Amino acid sequence: MLLLAAPTLYGFSMISEFGFGPTIAMLLVCGGLVNGPYSLITTAVSADLGTHKSLKGNARALSTVTAIIDGTGSIGAALGPLLAGLLSAGGWDQVFYMLMTADFLALLCLLRLVTKELTSSKSPPISAVELKEH
Structure with missing residues (x-):
């Protein structure tokens, strides 16, 4: 989704000249491609x-880690509009380039x-017989 988000943002910056309807459609597509990974990442x-074995089932530690991850995303959500406001003085193309870079x-x-997930999914699963042998 993130791989498609940057080209879609570029397309959005170009198609916005064609009217209100295409702009709304591209905005929905861009929003889905950007917000989808954010939601997946946090969960x-x-x-x-x-x-993870270091948490040892500690629910309090898990909630702290979850809050840190969500808070980090909130920092990004706060800095984005600030940067957009600063960059918009140089033209809206600069704002879209900032979003693509992000x-x-x-x-x-x-x-x-x-890559870690892809390589671990290629390894064959351990059977119950192999578990008994260990």
Whole structure:
């Protein structure tokens, strides 16, 4: 989704000249592509950390980690409009370039996790017989 978000944002900046209808349609697509990963990240990372052995089933530690992850996203949500306001003085193209850059940075940050998940899903599952042998 993040890989498609940046080109869609570029398309949004171009199609907005064609009227209200196409602008709304592209805005819905852009919003889905950007907000979808955010929602998945906050829930998936929280669930992943919740099963981590260092937490040892501590619900309080899990809620703290979840709050930190969600709070970090809120910081980004607060800084985005601030940067947009500052960059809009140079033209709205600068704002869209900032949003595209943020999407690519998010994609780079998640790339390691994605490759880890893909490589772990390719390994064959351990059977019950193999578990008994260990």
